[in-house]
Amino acid sequence: PATVLGIVAIALAVALVLTMQQLGNRSALDNARVSALAVAKTYSVEIAGYDYRHLDADFGVVLANSTPSFRRSFTQSSNALKSTLTKYRARASAKVVSAGLVSASTSQAVALVFLDQSVMNSAQKSPTTDRSQVEITLDYSGGKWLIDQVTLV
Secondary structure, eight states: HHHHHHHHHHHHHHHHHHHHHHHHHHHHHHHHHHHHHHHHHHHHHHHHOOOOOGGHHHHHHHHHHHHHHHHHHOOOHHHHHHHHHHHTTEEEEEEEEEEEEEEOOOSSEEEEEEEEEEEOOOSSOEEEEEEEEHHHEEEEEEEEEEEEEEEEE
């Protein structure tokens, strides 16, 4: 009887540990989903917003929150745009209309973000509003989510 009770106790302990581990994994995934979606919204607004008077600072925020590969591609494209944005005194602000996760794990997430972007420049008399959808891929690295890819869809 003592041996049987010992085996049952060990089996129960193993079952308890496995259940606790599953709950911990589920909680980590839930936390990752919530934080990734919040960050995707913030980063999308930062990418879509700029002001010709402080482009380096605006673009610097995006670069600081990017993986090395996205940092390289964003640097190339933003450098190519700087003179045009400055020449036409371009400004843009964006707000999130809606957003959701396409997929998520504790190390990577893909979100679809719907934005309204208000654009103003010296070539137009009044601001225009552009509606766009952005798919943003985030990698979790160094304790935070980083932009790894952005695709206009």
